[in-house]
Amino acid sequence: MLNSERRSLARFLSIYLLSTFLLFSIASWIFYDSAKYHMLSQQKELLGYESDRTIAKLRELHMSDSQRLKYPIPTNKINSVIYDTDKSYIFGTIKQKYPTNISDTVDTLQMVSTIFPHYLGAGYLLLTKAVDHTPMTELRHKILLFMLIGGLLFMVLGYYLGRLFVSPMRNAMAQMNRFIQDTTHEMNTPISTILTNIEMIETFGKCDSNADELNRIAIASKTLSHIYDDLAYLNLNHDYHRDIKYLNLSDLLNERLDYFSSMYRAKMLRVSACILENIYLDIDQNDAIRLIDNIISNSIKYNRTKGTLSIILTEKLLSISDSGIGIKRESMSIIMERFRRVDSSEGGFGIGLSIIQQIVDYYNYSIQIESEFNKGTKVTIKW
Amino acid sequence: MVKTISLLILCLNLGISSETQHNNTLDIQCLSCHKNNQIPSELIYKKYLLKYSTRSNISEAIKSYLRHPKRDKSTLPQQFFLKFPIKAPTNLDDDNLSEAIELFIDYYDIKKRLYL
Numbered sequence: 001m002l003n004s005e006r007r008s009l010a011r012f013l014s015i016y017l018l019s020t021f022l023l024f025s026i027a028s029w030i031f032y033d034s035a036k037y038h039m040l041s042q043q044k045e046l047l048g049y050e051s052d053r054t055i056a057k058l059r060e061l062h063m064s065d066s067q068r069l070k071y072p073i074p075t076n077k078i079n080s081v082i083y084d085t086d087k088s089y090i091f092g093t094i095k096q097k098y099p100t101n102i103s104d105t106v107d108t109l110q111m112v113s114t115i116f117p118h119y120l121g122a123g124y125l126l127l128t129k130a131v132d133h134t135p136m137t138e139l140r141h142k143i144l145l146f147m148l149i150g151g152l153l154f155m156v157l158g159y160y161l162g163r164l165f166v167s168p169m170r171n172a173m174a175q176m177n178r179f180i181q182d183t184t185h186e187m188n189t190p191i192s193t194i195l196t197n198i199e200m201i202e203t204f205g206k207c208d209s210n211a212d213e214l215n216r217i218a219i220a221s222k223t224l225s226h227i228y229d230d231l232a233y234l235n236l237n238h239d240y241h242r243d244i245k246y247l248n249l250s251d252l253l254n255e256r257l258d259y260f261s262s263m264y265r266a267k268m269l270r271v272s273a274c275i276l277e278n279i280y281l282d283i284d285q286n287d288a289i290r291l292i293d294n295i296i297s298n299s300i301k302y303n304r305t306k307g308t309l310s311i312i313l314t315e316k317l318l319s320i321s322d323s324g325i326g327i328k329r330e331s332m333s334i335i336m337e338r339f340r341r342v343d344s345s346e347g348g349f350g351i352g353l354s355i356i357q358q359i360v361d362y363y364n365y366s367i368q369i370e371s372e373f374n375k376g377t378k379v380t381i382k383w
Numbered sequence: 384m385v386k387t388i389s390l391l392i393l394c395l396n397l398g399i400s401s402e403t404q405h406n407n408t409l410d411i412q413c414l415s416c417h418k419n420n421q422i423p424s425e426l427i428y429k430k431y432l433l434k435y436s437t438r439s440n441i442s443e444a445i446k447s448y449l450r451h452p453k454r455d456k457s458t459l460p461q462q463f464f465l466k467f468p469i470k471a472p473t474n475l476d477d478d479n480l481s482e483a484i485e486l487f488i489d490y491y492d493i494k495k496r497l498y499l
Contacts, residue, residue: 061497062429069496085436091497118436120493 005170009162016158017151024150028143039135040109047111047127050074054127058082058119069120078129082115085123092126099126107131184231191228194221219262226297230351233290242284249288250279253313256292260300268306275313281383283363291359294352295320295379302377321378327371335369356381409486412475420467428491430458438488445484449473 057072071091074080081092089097102112113125198218253275264271281288299309299322307323327335335353360367360381371377417424435441448456452470457463473480 062433065425067496068498069493071497071499073499084438085440088437090494093499117433119433120497121432121436123436 005166005173008166008169009159012162012165013155013158016161017155020154020158021147021151024147028147032139032143035139036136039139040104040131043129043132044104044109044111046076047078047109047129050076050078050080051111051113051125051127054080054125055113055115055119058115058122058125062119074127076129078127081126081128082120082122083124083126084121085118087124090120090122094128096126096128098124104131180231180234184228187224187228188232191221191225195225215262215266219266222259222263226293229290230294230355233286233355234351242287244282244284246280247283247285247288248278249281249283249318250275250277250313252285252288253292253311253318256289256296257311260293260296263297263300264309267300267303269300269303269309270306271309271311273311275311276315279313279315287359287362290355291381292318294356295381298322298352299324299377299379307376317380317382319378319380321376323376326373326375326377327369328373332369332371408479409483409490412473412479412483413487422467424487425491427458428487432493434458441488442481442484445487446480449475449480449484 054072054074061069061072071093072080073093079093079096081094081096082090083098084090087098089095099110099112102110104110107130109129109131111127113127115122115125194217198214198221201214254273257271257273295318296309296311299320302324303309303322304324309323310319310321312319356367356379359365363383365381365383368380368382369377370380414424416422431441431444435444444456444458449470450472452472454461454464454469457469475483
């Protein structure tokens with residue numbers, strides 16, 4: 001799966017799951033609130049039923065001739081107390097003063113019934129009951145379980161939906177990758193042939209009258225070869241096996257400068273190279289070539305004719321600066337994106353800096369790009 | 384020692400005689416007549432309890448009735464007065480009447496008879 005595809009899928013899934021979760025939460029809350037109200041009402045109904053039953057029993061006791069009167073004890077763990085019309089305590093299953101506030105609390109349900117005629121002298125009957133939280137707790141657990149199972153189901157569904165939605169993009173990307181792969185493959189042989197033959201002419205042939213033309217062909221071929229290498233690198237990046245070894249970066253940098261010599265000479269650049277000898281780095285050779293080539297190539301490509309190119313290699317950093325067109329401040333944040341080109345005056349696909357960033361990230365190097373529009377750019381890689 | 388025991392016996396005797404005197408006030412002034420005329424005292428108490436609920440209200444209502452007995456003040460059904468005449472106003476002084484009423488209420492107090 002491509003990074004862009006993975007990112008799109010992750011964004012879609014997060015929005016989809018978040019909105020589903022919010023919707024579920026609101027619906028569950030409304031349902032829970034309603035069910036809780038219903039459950040509390042049911043418990044409160046018991047108080048009403050017990051109130052009628054107790055008053056009937058009080059009536060029986062009042063009529064009784066017995067010397068000992070057994071106070072009716074309500075069922076369902078309900079407490080009952082009778083008070084006279086002055087709200088003074090008469091008798092009850094608990095000794096409790098007449099409450100100042102009769103409304104229900106989180107943990108207690110209360111009900112006061114007036115009694116008339118005043119059986120046993122009672123003017124008020126107070127019934128209290130501790131709220132049974134068990135059904136509410138069970139319901140909460142059920143809702144949580146439902147949300148968990150629902151969440152998992154929606155996550156799976158969302159994943160497949162997401163894959164379905166990004167499949168056109170995936171197909172387009174795959175098609176483009178295939179096209180690049182085929183194109184680069186078809187480009188490789190003729191470019192190699194041209195470059196080899198130019199080298200042979202330069203080595204064995206005598207072609208002084210056409211030296212300039214031959215040089216231009218060599219530059220064009222090297223540009224093509226560079227583009228080919230970048231595209232091939234990007235294309236193979238996912239399953240590319242790196243051969244990391246202790247590489248002499250100084251030699252490699254000199255070699256690559258020599259490779260680009262025909263290009264910077266054609267642009268009449270003044271090159272100043274301060275390359276310390278025997279600077280070694282643990283890096284794959286192809287990665288190092290792509291890193292150096294892309295920075296030098298950009299510095300030549302976007303430089304002015306008769307401009308300057310400065311290269312510094314120390315034990316800690318590689319710095320390449322040019323006197324080119326520079327980059328506008330507002331474009332600095334997007335220059336690392338693949339296929340992003342902030343200046344179309346020169347050729348290319350906008351993949352150079354993306355490759356540099358990938359290599360820097362892979363080896364945990366740091367990159368610093370300082371640029372001033374119309375003055376030049378300085379790229380520093382530190383390790 | 385002998386003095387102490389004698390004093391204790393005297394106090395106990397005084398306490399018992401005072402209690403008896405109280406009971407006697409209720410018996411003599413109220414219950415004896417009720418018994419003779421077969422007037423159910425407990426029923427009357429329950430009637431007052433049913434109507435007035437609190438001790439102070441009951442006490443006040445009984446006192447009011449005993450001072451100025453009228454049919455509409457009585458808690459007994461009107462048919463009762465077809466058979467029995469309405470009683471004469473009490474000639475007890477206020478203290479004795481109040482005491483007798485308190486004793487009457489205490490004697491039949493429903494709270495004392497209730498249990499769980």
